[in-house]
Amino acid sequence: MSLFYKYLHNKTHQESPKHQKYCVKSADGVVIVKLVNKNTGDVIATNVQTAYSFWRRFRGLMLKENMPEGSALHIAPCPSIHTFFMKFSIDILYLNKENEIVGVEKELAPGKIGKRFAGGYSVIEFPTGGICDLAVHIGDTLDFVDEGWEYGS
Template sequence: MELVNLSTGKIIADKMIPAYSFIKRLKGLMFTSSFEEGYAVHIKPCRSIHTYFMKFEIDVLYLNASNEVIAAECYVRPGTIGKHHKGTSSVIELPAGTIHKTKVEPGQALQIQNLKERVS
């Protein structure tokens, strides 16, 4: 799966990891040693995040039910709690610096798609 910014046409991440079960949402990136460029974790349902037991900073996108960006947080440090944003239904965690590099902004629409869909 990949994450595409429909507003710009840019691929934000080409290795999207779904975290849709309770266990996967609970674990998230805790206890992982690194988060490589090109990866993302989509946590759904989710209204906010924490970075307890993480060893690195991350970027966070807060999405509404239509996958539009409500808010973005850059360089969220380990051991902190993300902000609550009204209307959030899911969250995408990205390697630190990704939001800046890909120029994702509130109001933009994102799409999560299988790689096969893009090739067609």
């Protein structure tokens, strides 16, 4: 069972000791994990912040100056996105409920509306060029892993 699945199916998201057991929280309460391609074992991003509450999803990357290389933002539930009030372009992976990639969108400029993909349930936003060098393909399954865990353990 992936970290993402455990988190979303915990009805008391923020307060549960079970939630805290599986996640690393930053000072502002954001869960930080790494992203791994389950098909290859490759680490996709090492600094993935999560946006699972209404306000974190609403704010997303709006009004931020940039996004550091190697970072990403996972927004769930979120079948589609926009880049209104953003100051930079992004790359996006669209995932279904099983964390399988159902769509990829590159270089979505500020002020645009992203595509919708059948089965889309959540998105992972990367800095522009963040997924160009990655070996990810539609159909690959991703996993969100607490930075303290070793993948596969």
